[in-house]
Amino acid sequence: MSKVFTIAEGLQNLGALRTGGQGSVYKGMRMGPVYSAIKLIPTPIYVEDESDKNYLNFLNEVTKLKHVNEKPSPNVVKILSSGITESGSFPYIEMEYIDGPELSELLLPPNQKVFAVRELLKVTEQLASAIAHCHRVGVKHGDIKSNNVKYNVHTANYVLLDFGLAIMSEEQRRTSIRHAGAIEFMAPEQHEGKMLLQSDIYSYGVILYELLSGQVPFPLEGNGDTGRNAVMIGHLEKEVPDVMLLRKNNLVNEVSDEVLQNEMQVPQWLIKVVERCLQKNPADRFADGIELYDAVTKGLLLGEPQGARNHDHELPGGLLRLAASEKELRERNDRLEKELKLLKPLVSAAGIKYDEASGIYQPGNYIRAPKTAFVGLATVCALLIVFLSFSVFTKKEVVVPAKVVAPYESPLITYGKEYQQRLLKAREDSIAKAQLAENLKAIEVNEQNAKKKKRKKFLGIF
Structure with missing residues (x-):
């Protein structure tokens, strides 16, 4: 029986997750139950010295990758470690293991062929945030595709994975792309071995196009050279097919007319973003x-999906619209504010002043009035209080029935500044959770190391 492939000391190999031209990804486990994903680069390094060009390239690129995690992002996988394997001398990077489905899996049955508008907007924002996070520290991903984006079932975030191409040399990238790269997502310039910041933008556009229409702009037919060449020519020369026509064709026989009409209301700004991302010339992206x-943030904050507040039906895949209940709550709030205005003159007559800045009623000067006036005023106030209490507590509440939905289809509602605050709060919470999890892992590793040292000391091993 052959020996299990060893990654490094303290890093256990639990088997391959997937293999490809850019290398293989293995599921690993650190000391204790801490799972991770290990990316192996297929070019072995025999001399760990700066005189070795491959080793030097690997060190330089890994140094860049470390900057990605200096400030954590909930939408970018964490790089845990890197090095050279004990078996085979392959360079590797170890990343956190994300538990959840890949983006490409969410387009397969029993799911719909396309994403609902609201969930599409969530992916649009979070993936753009991930790319911006990488580009701020000068890291180009180079291999953005729908199976390199995962939905984290624990945080409800979409996470960008696999920085394999980022740590390859230009020659290694060119060879990898030519033979085994995901050619459907690659920018035209990548076929020449170039990897620009705008190359990641193009791949991002392909992903959004796929989620919108149900397919990539230029699908690969077969895995031979003929099919790959056809896709490459498409990216270099052909016009991108109409994304909205494909979306309609993939929905027309799958959903009701009402849902179809609603799901065709894709924000115009989003379509323009996709079109700009898919320009052949990098300078035009x-x-x-x-x-x-x-651009995405401005679109989300200034533009709202048409009809988002006018329907109360289910979206494809179980997304439940909550806009109707929200509309009723807004109307009730407006009504209460009008009724409150009626009370203000009466309260003022009683010698109480309302501070507009603080929103607090302040005692004012007393007014001498006949006893009958006070009795009448008290009666009016009591009647108004009874009326308001009756209107509030007898109003039928809108109860949203509990519905088990696919976890990756959480609603995304954009309402200007209110949405921006919720977005920032959610991001801060995700970052705090990520930092807490990282601290807990570090404590666990330290405890394991301490136990190991005590065991060695007890056995007389130093």
Whole structure:
């Protein structure tokens, strides 16, 4: 029986997750039950010295990758470690293991062929945030595709994975792309071995196109050279097919007319973002992830999906619209504010002043009035209080029935500044959770190391 492939001391190999031209990804486990994903680069390094070009390239690129995690992002996988394997002398990077489905799996049955608009907007924002995070520290991913983005079932975030191409030399990238790269997601310039910031933007556009329409702009037919060449020519020369026509064709026989009409209301700004990302010339795309994220954020905050507040039906895949209940709550709030205005003159007559700045009623000067006036005023106030209490507590509440939905299809509602605050709060919470999990892992590893030292001391091993 052959020996299990060894990664490094303290890093156990639990088997391959997937293999490809850019290397293989293995599921690993550190000391204690801490799972990770290990990316192996297929070019072995026999001399761990700066005189070795491959080793030097590997060190330089890994140094860049470390900057990605200096400030954690909930949408970018954490790089845990890197080194050379004990068996085979292959360079590797160890990343956190994300538990959940890949983006490409969410387009397969029993799911719909396309993403609902609201969940599409969530992916649009979070993936743009991930790319911007990498580009801020000068890291180009180079291999952004739908099976390199995972939905984290524990945090409900979409996470960008696999920085394999980022740590390859230009020659290694060119060879890998030619023979085994995901050619459907690659920018035209990548076929020449170039990897630009704008290359990541193009791949991002392909992913959004796929989620919108149900397929990539230029699908691969077969895995031979003929099919790959056809896809490459498509990216270099052909016009991108109409994304909305494909979306309609993939929905028309799958959903009701009402859902179809609603799901065709894709924000115009989003379509324009996709079109700009898929320009053949890199200079015509967004310059980098930062500019892309700015455009997406403006679109989310200033534009709202048409009809988002006018329907109360289920979206494909079990997404439940909550807009109707929210609309009713807003109307009730407006009504209460009007009724409150009726009370203000009466309260003022009683010698109480209302501070507009603080929103607090302050005692004022007493007014001498006949006893009958006070009795009448008290009666009016009591009647108004009874009326308001009756209207509030007898109003039928809108109860949203409990519904088990696919975890990756959480609603995304955009309402200007309110949404921006929720977005920032959610991001801060995700970062705090990620930091807490990282601290807990570190404590666990330290405890394991302490136990190991005590065991060695007890056995007389130093």
